[in-house]
């Protein structure tokens with residue numbers, strides 16, 4: 507249920523409404539917009555609908571949320587959510603560009619590529635310290651050592667760190683180093699993990715599952731928000747279809763649909779979406795034209811030697827060119843880059 511408050515509702519009135527809901531076991535989520543404050547009352551529909559909320563002082567109207575995703579939906583919050591990460595923002599006018607290697611492979615290599623992506627204009631550094639590999643014999647990531655290198659890269663470049671969390675048992679450790687926690691495609695429906703990151707206050711980059719529908723994607727974000735963490739970013743990274751030319755099929759339709767259904771930011775990962783270096787710039791530009799709030803791009807100083815995803819990693823020079831090339835399309839879309 508959505509409780510729309512009168513523009514002049516007092517803090518005391520808001521407190522009373524919250525108290526009433528909590529007394530009945532209903533969870534309360536406040537959304538302060540520019541014009542209106544909205545209370546999202548999430549609980550058993552039969553309990554919430556029986557409460558005399560419309561008659562309470564400060565309430566303008568009470569409306570059911572018909573969609574299965576509540577806190578995630580545009581009904582809950584009309585304005586775009588802008589997530590602040592250090593000095594950067596995700597979901598604002600400026601495109602958020604996250605760049606770096608698939609995996610953190612070593613200190614020196616990471617510090618070098620971090621400087622390179624920073625120079626090219628990236629706003630964030632990415633790199634996995636815990637890697638979800640198909641084979642247990644492939645490089646699994648450096649673990650905490652890798653996280654330390656990422657923290658050092660942040661210190662040297664000022665770029666906030668985006669890194670993947672795979673196991674709820676590592677949450678505390680990853681939160682210590684990460685500015686944004688990435689939940690990978692393979693874990694999009696790991697509900698225990700989603701709840702765990704929902705309990706943190708670190709922004710979460712939620713990647714679309716390998717064969718997840720848009721509705722399932724939205725519901726996974728709802729899992730995170732239901733625990734109190736409202737800082738969720740969608741990441742379209744391609745889905746598995748019958749097509750085998752590309753690694754995945756980048757579903758750019760998801761971008762305008764997610765933007766319509768939800769107030770949360772949406773970014774696109776053309777690296778995993780396409781899987782072939784040559785086609786990444788085109789799809790990055792198409793993502794911006796589709797309305798994406800940013801990009802996540804794999805960059806490696808020597809892709810041919812990368813321990814994972816080398817074939818889809820851009821060399822720093824190509825990344826710098828891409829950063830220049832997106833300026834035009836960004837401007838057309840009313841964005842800066």
Ligand code: PEP
Pocket residue numbers: 608634638689690691692713743778
């Ligand atoms: C990654 O970002 O390197 C990654 C493993 O992505 P995904 O979970 O989308 O496959």
Ligand code: MN
Pocket residue numbers: 608609778804814815
């Ligand atoms: Mn990768």
